[in-house]
Amino acid sequence: MNDKATTFQEIKDIVLKFRDDRDWKQFHDIKNLAEAISIEAGELQELFLWKDKDELMRKLSEDSNFKEKVGEELADVLLYCFNFANSADIDISQVMANKIKSNDEKYPVEKSKSSAAKYTEL
Numbered sequence: 001m002n003d004k005a006t007t008f009q010e011i012k013d014i015v016l017k018f019r020d021d022r023d024w025k026q027f028h029d030i031k032n033l034a035e036a037i038s039i040e041a042g043e044l045q046e047l048f049l050w051k052d053k054d055e056l057m058r059k060l061s062e063d064s065n066f067k068e069k070v071g072e073e074l075a076d077v078l079l080y081c082f083n084f085a086n087s088a089d090i091d092i093s094q095v096m097a098n099k100i101k102s103n104d105e106k107y108p109v110e111k112s113k114s115s116a117a118k119y120t121e122l
């Protein structure tokens with residue numbers, strides 16, 4: 001599998017099979033899955049805690065073990081996101097397209113280019 005050859009639906013089907021093979025549907029309610037996304041995001045953040053951002057970028061490119069750990073935590077976050085989308089019956093592509101359109105309207109290039117200001121402050 002790789003990003004160019006894999007669809008969101010294929011990943012949704014894989015995580016659904018993984019869940020159902022283990023009879024875990026009973027645990028995969030949207031509350032638990034939202035919490036799991038947050039917990040795994042915390043584990044991803046923990047890898048970066050108290051470290052300098054420039055040093056982290058160097059480590060990410062030079063330390064394959066570190067990059068593997070980062071990838072594993074990112075995968076944990078994303079897999080729970082796909083499980084959440086399955087349990088909540090959400091079409092990931094559709095909601096992302098809607099959100100990108102909304103963000104495009106909130107952050108027009110002419111007002112937001114090179115600015116980190118929130119849309120309410122543009």
Ligand SMILES: [Mg+2]
Nearest residue numbers: 040043073076
């Ligand atoms: Mg994890």
